[in-house]
Amino acid sequence: MKHIVTLDTRDMAKSAVSGGCGECQTSCQSACKTSCGVANQPCENKDAE
């Protein structure tokens, strides 16, 4: 790659296979209480792709 740098990100397609355990925090529970954002929620399943 000469012109593009790709950041390391979770593969959404793979996460459809390994994800869905539901152990993660509910979106609103931590700090905001006023908006729904899931991007800042860490995955609780450390083995999932």
Added chain:
Amino acid sequence: MIHQYTLNGYNIILDVNSGSIHVTDDLAFEAVRLTDEGWPQDRIIKELSERFSGRGVTAQDVRDSLDDIEELRAAGKLFSTETFEDKAFDLKKRSTVIKALCLLVAHTCNLNCSYCFAAQGNFKGQHGLMSFETGKRALDFLVENSGLRRNLEVDFFGGEPLMNFEVCKELVAYARSIEKEKKKNFRFTLTTNGIGITDEVIEWANRECHNVVLSLDGRKEVNDRFRKDYTGRGSYDRIVPKFQRFVEKRGGKGYYMRGTFTRFNTDFTRDIFHMADDLGFSELSMEPVVADPDSPSALRPEDLPVIFDQYEILAKDMIRREEEGKPITFYHFMIDLEHGPCIYKRISGCGSGTEYLAVTASGDLYPCHQFVNDPEYKMGDIWSGVTNLQLRDSFKLCNVYSRPECADCWARLYCAGGCAANAYHATGDIHGTYRTGCEIFKKRIECALMIKAAQAMKKKPAQG
């Protein structure tokens, strides 16, 4: 679908469906744009080699950038297709367990903040404190309805939960007494206005609470505009020393200083910087006010440019602070690209009314704290369980595929369709769209990704 933008000198491309993020030089940025518009490669090569000729760009350089693009396309990281909606995620029929409760342990408060969810402190007529027996039943209800989920979250909320501190303590002790046998892990959060903080509260919360949310709006004049007691006296001078002591004793455990900004302080980065630089806090959250559109404090669409500028100022300043070794955390810029949520989480919405419920002091169930005491949204109670199944089904369908506006939105897998309460307040329908909130959300994600890009480019600068 892709989203391209330039911020703080970084050309950023988000591939929406794969979640991939790319940082490009100017040439590749244009090559991606033209490819997305459907231009054939020979036209792109001609167009860009002419347009960039003054910068020494050759036709071969353009071909190289197109090769990069095709390599990423082949890897499923650019121009990837939407495959999740077809995966038979039947979101209405899905079985849901309850994994989080917001316990309104005190329908009363020692402050009288005019923007409060609890409707200027009057709680729509319902006052009172949750009894231990009611709280205990709520915890049992949570365990009984949590299936195999191990991590259970309970938030002590209100009103002001420390006005019922003894019950909070008893409920945590009860939860600890059953969690091993029930194979559960309770995570408690305390959200407090600070007035009732004592050394005992600090010691208890730092031992028992996974997170504490400390309400402070920033500068004294900003905080005291809304956060007043019943005599009209501002709370800043009383709460700031308590919060500082609380955080000092927290020993690295999670906390957030949580502020609200309104139309009166759209320069809210000054409040964030005040909390960081003058007061010494590093974990910060600043939320747009939830207010009736007719309220003078409500944010309006015409405020958006100023708000966007503020987020950019904050993002750039956070990069500077990190480089200087004194980073701060801003809740809405936190984004975990490698170990963030799976696609199920991203498409299934916030969980209100399904995985997450609010419990009133008298034991009634509501979809979340923002619907409490609206009779149309009562879902049941902790003794009989969720009895309004139609309402629950309606919330199950509050997700990224239920709102037509989300179909064309690049940020949909970051917000999961948005906040049902915000949608309800803005449009009268939980399946509506709070457009001002969407614009604010998108700007925050752009800033968060730019910070990640800046961090990545320090490690591996782009060539060409």
